[in-house]
Amino acid sequence: MHFAIPVLSLTIWLPIIGGLAVLASGDKAPNISRWVALSFSVLAFLVSLLLWTGFDASTAQMQFVERAPWIPSFNAWYHLGVDGISMPLIILTTFITILVLISGWEVISYKPSQYMAAFLIMEGVMVGVFSALDAILFYVFWEAMLIPMFIIIGVWGGPKRVYATIKFFLYTFFGSVFMLVALIYMYFKSGSYSILDFQALPLSLTEQIWIFLAFLAAFAVKVPMWPVHTWLPDAHVEAPTGGSVILAAIMLKIGGYGFLRFSLPITPDASATLDWLVIAMSLIAVVYIGFVALVQQDMKKLIAYSSIAHMGFVTLGFFIAFSIFARAGATGGVVMGMEGGMVQMVSHGFVSAAMFLCVGVLYDRLHSREISTYGGVIHTMPVFGALMVFFAMANAGLPGTSGFVGEFMVILASFQADFWYAFLAATTLILGAAYTLWMVKRVVYGPVTSEKVAGLQDANGRELLVLGILAVAVLALGLWPAPLVEVMDASIQNLVQHLAVSKLAVAPAAVAVLP
Amino acid sequence: MTFDYAHLIPVVPEIAVLVLASTLLLVDLWLKDREKGINHVIAVLGLLIVIGLTGLVGGGEREIVLGGTYVRDPMSDLLKIAILLISLLTFVYSRDYLRDRQMMVGEFYVLTLFAVLGMMVMVSANSFLTLYLGLELLALSLYTLVAFDRDSPTGAEAAMKYFVLGALGSGLLLYGLSMLYGATGSLELGAVAGAVALQGATNQVLVFGLVFVVIGIGFKFGAVPFHMWVPDTYQGAPNPVVLFLGSAPKIAAFALAFRLLVDGLGALHAEWQGMLIILAVISMAVGNIVAIAQTNIKRMLAYSTISHVGFIFLGLIGGNAEAYSAAMFYAIVYALMAAGGFGLLVMMSREGFEVERLEDLKGLNERDSWQAAMMALIMFSMAGVPPTVGFMAKLLVLEAVISVGLWWLALVAVFFSIIGAFYYLRVIKIMYFDKPEIIEPLVLGTGARLASSINGLAILFLGLFPAILLAYCQAAFV
Numbered sequence: 001m002h003f004a005i006p007v008l009s010l011t012i013w014l015p016i017i018g019g020l021a022v023l024a025s026g027d028k029a030p031n032i033s034r035w036v037a038l039s040f041s042v043l044a045f046l047v048s049l050l051l052w053t054g055f056d057a058s059t060a061q062m063q064f065v066e067r068a069p070w071i072p073s074f075n076a077w078y079h080l081g082v083d084g085i086s087m088p089l090i091i092l093t094t095f096i097t098i099l100v101l102i103s104g105w106e107v108i109s110y111k112p113s114q115y116m117a118a119f120l121i122m123e124g125v126m127v128g129v130f131s132a133l134d135a136i137l138f139y140v141f142w143e144a145m146l147i148p149m150f151i152i153i154g155v156w157g158g159p160k161r162v163y164a165t166i167k168f169f170l171y172t173f174f175g176s177v178f179m180l181v182a183l184i185y186m187y188f189k190s191g192s193y194s195i196l197d198f199q200a201l202p203l204s205l206t207e208q209i210w211i212f213l214a215f216l217a218a219f220a221v222k223v224p225m226w227p228v229h230t231w232l233p234d235a236h237v238e239a240p241t242g243g244s245v246i247l248a249a250i251m252l253k254i255g256g257y258g259f260l261r262f263s264l265p266i267t268p269d270a271s272a273t274l275d276w277l278v279i280a281m282s283l284i285a286v287v288y289i290g291f292v293a294l295v296q297q298d299m300k301k302l303i304a305y306s307s308i309a310h311m312g313f314v315t316l317g318f319f320i321a322f323s324i325f326a327r328a329g330a331t332g333g334v335v336m337g338m339e340g341g342m343v344q345m346v347s348h349g350f351v352s353a354a355m356f357l358c359v360g361v362l363y364d365r366l367h368s369r370e371i372s373t374y375g376g377v378i379h380t381m382p383v384f385g386a387l388m389v390f391f392a393m394a395n396a397g398l399p400g401t402s403g404f405v406g407e408f409m410v411i412l413a414s415f416q417a418d419f420w421y422a423f424l425a426a427t428t429l430i431l432g433a434a435y436t437l438w439m440v441k442r443v444v445y446g447p448v449t450s451e452k453v454a455g456l457q458d459a460n461g462r463e464l465l466v467l468g469i470l471a472v473a474v475l476a477l478g479l480w481p482a483p484l485v486e487v488m489d490a491s492i493q494n495l496v497q498h499l500a501v502s503k504l505a506v507a508p509a510a511v512a513v514l515p
Numbered sequence: 516m517t518f519d520y521a522h523l524i525p526v527v528p529e530i531a532v533l534v535l536a537s538t539l540l541l542v543d544l545w546l547k548d549r550e551k552g553i554n555h556v557i558a559v560l561g562l563l564i565v566i567g568l569t570g571l572v573g574g575g576e577r578e579i580v581l582g583g584t585y586v587r588d589p590m591s592d593l594l595k596i597a598i599l600l601i602s603l604l605t606f607v608y609s610r611d612y613l614r615d616r617q618m619m620v621g622e623f624y625v626l627t628l629f630a631v632l633g634m635m636v637m638v639s640a641n642s643f644l645t646l647y648l649g650l651e652l653l654a655l656s657l658y659t660l661v662a663f664d665r666d667s668p669t670g671a672e673a674a675m676k677y678f679v680l681g682a683l684g685s686g687l688l689l690y691g692l693s694m695l696y697g698a699t700g701s702l703e704l705g706a707v708a709g710a711v712a713l714q715g716a717t718n719q720v721l722v723f724g725l726v727f728v729v730i731g732i733g734f735k736f737g738a739v740p741f742h743m744w745v746p747d748t749y750q751g752a753p754n755p756v757v758l759f760l761g762s763a764p765k766i767a768a769f770a771l772a773f774r775l776l777v778d779g780l781g782a783l784h785a786e787w788q789g790m791l792i793i794l795a796v797i798s799m800a801v802g803n804i805v806a807i808a809q810t811n812i813k814r815m816l817a818y819s820t821i822s823h824v825g826f827i828f829l830g831l832i833g834g835n836a837e838a839y840s841a842a843m844f845y846a847i848v849y850a851l852m853a854a855g856g857f858g859l860l861v862m863m864s865r866e867g868f869e870v871e872r873l874e875d876l877k878g879l880n881e882r883d884s885w886q887a888a889m890m891a892l893i894m895f896s897m898a899g900v901p902p903t904v905g906f907m908a909k910l911l912v913l914e915a916v917i918s919v920g921l922w923w924l925a926l927v928a929v930f931f932s933i934i935g936a937f938y939y940l941r942v943i944k945i946m947y948f949d950k951p952e953i954i955e956p957l958v959l960g961t962g963a964r965l966a967s968s969i970n971g972l973a974i975l976f977l978g979l980f981p982a983i984l985l986a987y988c989q990a991a992f993v
Contacts, residue, residue, distance in 0.1 A: 071982045073989055074914065114884070136910070140901035147895060154948040162948050166940055173936050177929035184917050184925070
C-alpha cells in the first residue's frame with residue numbers, strides 16, 4: 001500500500017519536534033506548554049490512526065515502507081515499515097502517551113515543560129523502535145529511549161529515585177550492548193543491516209545459540225523476565241505516575257516485540273533448542289512472582305510484580321511454539337499462543353496503565369502508596385472506587401475484560417504443548433485474583449480507616465476522563481478482540497511458517513541431492 | 516637538489532600559524548593591560564584564516580615535499596582542520612576565564628599556537644625527524660602551559676610531573692626511532708616501510724625498536740600503564756589548559772601512531788597488534804574502573820580519556836582501511852566531546868572559583884537548563900548512548916574489531932563501556948537530580964554560549980548523520 005505522506009516518519013518525528021519545541025519554550029507559560037504538548041500528542045495519535053485505516057490485514061508484507069540511505073558506507077538505511085505485529089503496538093504507544101500527558105497536567109509543577117517534552121520525545125523514539133527495519137536504526141531508537149526515561153525517573157521520581165534510575169539504565173544498557181555485538185556479527189555475515197535480511201540469513205546452530213543468548217540478554221531485561229527483573233519494582237515505585245505508565249504499558253512490550261522480530265525469526269533453531277530455558281523463566285515469573293506480589297505492602301510494587309507475572313504469559317505464549325510443533329505437528333495452537341501473547345501485551349498496556357493511574361490518583365491526594373494507609377476509599381470516592389475495582393478485575397483476568405482474552409488463549413495453547421505448562425500457567429487465575437483483589441479489598445472496601453481517607457475528594461473530571469477512556473478500551477478489547485486478532489493474523493501466520501522451517505535444513509538438503 | 520617554491524604551497528598553513536604566533540608575540544608588547552582582549556581577537560581571526568588556507572591548499576592527491584620529510588594527504592588535511600577547529604573552540608571557551616584572571620596575556624596564545632603548529636607538523640610528518648620535531652614543539656609548549664598559573668603550587672607540581680614523564684616518553688620514543696634507523700638505514704617513512712617489508716620480524720633490532728616506539732606512543736596517548744601523568748596533570752593545570760591539553764593533542768597522537776605504526780612499520784602489523792591489544796584492554800579496564808572512584812571531575816575526565824584511548828587503539832588494531840578510518844573518526848569525535856566537557860568547566864569557573872569537584876555541577880539544570888542539556892549530550896556521547904555521535908564512534912570501532920574476527924575483544928570493550936556508563940550517568944545525576952548549592956543563574960558570555968551550543972549540537976547532529984564526517988575519514992584511507 002502506498003501513501004502519499006510518510007505516515008511512519010510523521011508519527012516518529014512529530015512528537016519529537018513537538019517535544020523540542022516545548023523544551024525550548026521553557027517554563028514561562030506552563031499552561032501553553034501543556035496545551036502545545038497535548039496537541040502534538042493528539043496529532044501524532046491521529047496520524048498513527050492512518051496506519052490502522054490504511055492497513056492491509058491480508059498480507060504479512062511490511063507496509064508503509066520508507067527507505068532512504070543513511071550511512072552508505074556500511075549499508076545502513078533509514079528503513080521503516082510495519083506489519084501486523086508492530087502496528088497495534090505503535091497505536092498503543094501514541095494512545096497511552098496522550099493519557100499520560102493529561103494525567104500529569106497540574107500534578108507536575110516542577111519544570112512541567114521538561115516533563116511534557118520528555119514524554120513526547122520518548123513517544124517518537126518508541127514508535128521508531130517498533131517501526132525500524134534496519135538494525136542500526138533499531139538500536140539507535142532502542143537505546144535513545146533510555147535517555148528520557150532516565151531523566152523522568154530521576155527528576156520527578158520518589159525518594160530513592162537516583163538509585164532506581166541508575167539501576168534501570170545500567171540494567172538495560174547491559175542487556176543491549178551484547179545485542180549490538182550480535183547485530184554487527186550478522187552484518188558481516190549478510191552484508192547488510194536489514195532485519196529482513198537477518199531473518200533470511202542461514203546460520204549454524206552454534207552461531208544461532210550465541211546470537212540467541214545476546215538477544216535474550218537484551219530482551220529478557222526489557223520484558224523483564226525472572227531473574228533479571230529486579231530493576232522493574234524499583235523503577236516503577238520511584239517513577240512518577242506517568243513514568244510508571246509508560247514503563248509498564250509500552251517499554252515492557254518492546255522486549256516482547258524484540259522476541260517476535262529478532263529472536264524467533266533470526267534464530268529459530270536456537271529458539272527451539274533453548275525454548276525450555278525461556279519457558280522455565282516464564283513459568284517462574286508467573287508462579288513465583290505471583291507469590292511475591294501477594295506479600296507486597298506498596299501498591300505500586302504490587303502492580304509492578306503483577307506486570308512481571310503478566311509478561312511471563314507473553315513470553316510463554318511465544319515460546320511454547322516448539323513444543324507444539326514437536327507434539328501436534330500442527331500450527332493452529334502455535335498461532336493461538338502467539339496471538340494470545342500479543343493480545344496480552346496490548347491488554348496489559350491498557351490494564352497496567354489504568355492500575356498505575358489509579359494509584360497515582362490516590363498518591364496525589366495522600367502522598368502514600370502504602371496499602372495500609374488506605375481503607376474504605378469507596379465511601380469517600382465512590383466513582384473512582386468503582387473504576388479501580390473494575391481495573392482490578394481486568395488485571396485478575398475476569399472474562400469480559402481484555403485481561404481474560406490473552407491469558408485464556410495462552411493457556412489453551414499451552415495445553416497442546418504440555419499439560420504441566422498449562423497447569424502452572426493457570427495458577428495465575430488464582431494468584432492474580434488473589435493479589436489484586438486482596439489489595440482492592442484492603443484499599444477500597446472496609447470501613448474508613450483514618451481521617452485522611454475520610455477527607456478524600458472523588459476523582460476530578462480530568463482523572464475520570466483518563467480512567468474512563470481506558471475502561472472503554474479494556475471492555476472493548478475484552479468483549480470484541482476480533483479486530484485486533486485479525487490485524488495481526490497474517491503476520492503471525494507468516495512468522496509461524498517461518499519458524500517451522502529450520503535454517504539448518506538448507507545445507508544437509510543440498511548434500512542429499514548429490515548422488 | 517634544487518629548491519622549488521611550489522614545494523612550499525602545501526606548507527602554507529603551518530607557515531601561517533608560525534606567522535600568527537610571531538605576530539601575537541610582537542603585538543602583545545605594545546598592548547596595555549586593558550587592551551589584552553586584542554590578543555584574543557587576533558588569535559581567533561588568525562585561526563579562521565588558517566582553516567581557510569588549509570582548505571584551499573588541501574584536497575587532491577598525496578604530495579611529498581621538502582626532500583621527503585613532509586607529506587600532505589587527505590588524512591593530514593582532515594586532521595589539521597579538526598585540530599584547528601578544536602583549538603578555535605578552546606580560545607572561545609577560555610576568553611572570559613582568562614580575562615577574569617588577568618591571564619589574557621600574549622604568552623598564552625603564543626604557546627597555544629606553537630602547540631598547534633607542533634601538532635600540524637606531526638600530522639604531516641613523513642620522516643622520523645619531522646615527527647619528533649613536531650612532537651617536541653607540542654610537548655614543550657604544553658609543559659609551559661600547564662605551569663601557566665605560576666602562583667599555583669599544584670600547577671607547578673603538575674607541570675613538573677608532566678615534564679619528567681613526558682621527557683621519559685620522548686626519550687624512549689627517540690631511542691626506538693634510532694634503532695629503527697639503525698636497522699633500516701633511513702629516516703623517511705616510505706623508505707623505512709620498504710626496508711621493514713623486506714626484513715620482516717626476523718630482524719631483532721627492528722622488533723626491539725618497535726617496542727620502544729609503542730611505549731613512546733603509549734606515553735603520549737596516556738595509555739595504561741604509561742598513564743601516570745594524566746590524572747595529576749589534568750587536576751593541577753588551569754582549566755583552559757586542560758581543555759586544550761585534553762582535546763586536540765589526542766588527534767595529533769592518533770597521527771603520530773598512524774604515521775609510525777602504519778606508514779612506517781605497517782609490515783610489522785602482527786607484532787604491534789598484540790601489543791596494542793594489551794594496552795587497549797588494560798586502558799579500558801583501568802580508565803573505566805578508577806574513574807568511578809573520583810570526586811574531582813577533572814580527574815574523572817582524565818581517567819575517562821584513558822579509557823577512550825583504549826577504544827582508539829582498538830580501531831588501529833583492525834589493521835585495514837575501515838579500521839583506521841574508524842580510529843580516526845573516534846579520535847576526532849573524542850576531541851570534540853572533550854572540548855565540550857572541559858569547555859563547560861572553563862565557562863563555569865568564575866573569578867576565584869575553579870570548577871573542579873563533581874559537586875560544583877550540582878543542580879545545573881536549575882541554574883541553566885540549556886548548558887545542562889549540552890553537558891548531558893556530551894556525557895551520553897562519552898558513554899556511547901545513541902543518538903549521539905559517541906555511539907557511532909564506538910559502533911565503527913566495534914565493527915572494525917569484529918571484521919577481523921576479534922569478537923572477544925568487542926565483548927570486552929562493550930563490557931567496560933557498561934562500567935563506564937555509570938560515572939557518566941553520575942554527572943547527569945548531579946546536574947539534573949540534585950538541588951543546587953548556588954542558585955544564581957550562570958553568567959556566560961555570548962561567544963562561550965555559542966561555542967558550547969555548536970559543540971553540543973554537533974555531537975547530536977553527527978550522531979544522527981555520521982555519514983558526513985565518516986565519508987571524509989574513509990576518503991583518507993583509500
